Amino acid sequence: MTLAPYRRVLARPRARQILLLGLLLRIPIFGTGVLLTLHVVEHLGRSWKEAGLLSAMATLAIAISGPWRGRLIDRYGLRRVVAPSLFVTGAAWAVAPFVGYGMLMLLATVGGLFVIPIFTVARQGVIAAVPADERRTALSVDGVAVELAYMSGPAVAVWAGTQWGTAPTLLVVQMCAVAGGVVLWWLNPPMREEADVEAVEVPRSSWLRPRFVALCLTAAASTVVLVGSEVAVVAALREWGQETQLGLVFAAWGLGSIIGGIAYGAMSRGRSPYVLLAGLALVTAPMALAGSAFTVAALGLLAGLLCAPTITAGVEAVTRVVPTAARGEAMGWHGSCMTIGSAIGAPVAGLMIDSTGYRSAILVVALVGLLVALGGGAAALVARRERRPLELAA
Template sequence: MTLTAPTVPAPRISYSAVLGTPYVARLLGGTLTGRLPNGMAPVAIVLWSLAAGRGIAFGGLLSALYGLASGLSQPVKGRMMDRYGQRTVHLPAAVLNSALLVALPFTGPYGGAALATAVVVAAGLTAPCLEAGLRALWPSVLPDLRLRHAALALDTGTQGLLYIVGPLLAAAVASAYGPAAALAITAVLGLAGTLVVATAPPSRRWRPTPTAVGTGPARRLASPQLASLFVALAGVGFTIGALNVLAVALSDASGRQMLSGLLPASFSAGSFLGGLVYGRRARPGSTTHQLIFSSAAFLAGWLPLLALRNPYAATATVALPGAFLTVVVACAYVTTDALTPTGRTSEAYAWLICSIGIGQAAGTALAGRLADHALAIAALPAAGAVLALAVLLLTRPGQAPTGLNRGCRSHT
């Protein structure tokens, strides 16, 4: 008779073990600080436009151009990091971005709207690619896969805080000291955070893998699996963009202005808490199954909005899809890593971020057109989630046929 030893469950992951690993807290804290301008700059730019007498419409245009330029330039900066290293890209980008934000208030007397637009677009193009860079560093900083997944969940979950703290900080500084000061503080925080990351030993030691610029299949980044994953993530971004406009529409309809901030804050808080729970628990099944399950739960979380008419009930409800957003994005990063040729991870991560940003812009634009139709705008977040889930179910990007991922690393 053969005795089988009982299966011992894996110990629960401790965030103290993750943050206690050398350089993790520094890299995470520096990246979050350096990315605060993502939440601060759009608000500070609009406030400066109002104070300069150019109006909210022009300020909104500048803010949109800043975000669009930053998002579309991500893959280029990711490709440059894969070729030349992180410090070579991060530091010049941060210096230029900070200088341009500080220079924006001086464009009024010396060129008007055209010069202001050029400065804002250039500032967006030079925004440091810290998020993709951090994801590329995790394998070298955290060789243990379970700790790496926990760090990725923590990293992804805390992103929502940037869009709560950032706008509030920009508004508070602008109210106390003026919009020019808000732009200056934005520039200082972006530069300081980037310096913390770029001077850390893992970032200084990080070098691109030679095969990234070689010949053969490893050179090609594009694949049907990655393309389908990025389309799905554009659907996720669509829901986020639609939610921001939905919050304003509910605020306007109810006469309660604070709802425009409460709804996104509830969604972001759910994302943060979901990331904390996800990162500490063992995850059964493949990453592909986790991605599909979390996408289905993400969709289910939006459906109550179709029936709810009370704005405060809607505010509480959006915390649920927010909790699964972190899981979807974290699994998407792991899947991207599995499908990406060695040495092209920074660029692949940048395309992932760009896909979400493009979807977010599309969701914002369409929701703006449908803002007067209550049921239609309430359905838009679910529509984006439907697209994401449908693409994932049809393509199952993490389950590539044998031979397709030659030269790739599989963590799924």
């Protein structure tokens, strides 16, 4: 594996800029989720069920926000979308850590609706900053940044919350997000390639078609597999009395994803997201056979190798089937489907854990991923065969 593609991407100042901003702005997002849960249970003295309800409302708001704000970026540009986010989220989170449960739910929902759409912005910015032949590598770097934020955000937030309390920590975390948003607004990185800056608005019906829908379902299925298996692994470690090894397991899992993402970005040719999702499901299933933290960590390292490549391949495929002028909304839908998949994966796994145990939970979410991959791959094959006679006739 050669690192030359990464040197070319990171040699581009605009690419470095948006990749770093994407990393820094995602850390508060990942940290806020677990911090809110602790805040509701420990600071407000409410139940875990109530904490889960608040988390679900905030997650739903973020999922709704993605396509809506992505479409606004396509139409009005980055600054006119980020500016309202700074005011609304800044005001909401300046108050939210210090109010009761009901008002906190309202403010967290409003904050979710107006959250800076950093996943959409980062991916659009990265795509615009590099030529087409470097797109896979750049998106792989962005995928590694997501993994790093996912690993570090909750850990830093929980540590700070236990040291100084969840309320002040929530305030600081969100104000850091606002500060990062100010930097993003000031830098105003381009969201389209220079040749497409004047691209006209295209009707949604021209791209919101079965190929794009299949990619969104694949994105949702990938997070069903990932989040569902994570919940099952936590249950397994609790059953074994090895909760203290959670850090080891998730570190191995994350390391596998980073290695897989780097390797995928260095490849000269991409792979189908349906093939990668099927592979992810198949390498996740053996985790149901684990009997100790060290075994599940080793299997998690293996499963992690296909996490980042699956997501990267899906994002790259979206850029091929959606016009540049609609990319913001499309990325918003794609990201929202990943968020919805996360919201589905946890309760599905929880239901299976309560009824038949953690092993069946892992197998069920892996089966969901495999079935979606097979269905999406079959649909893509049919579409390709239908297009071929038209291309030959032309």
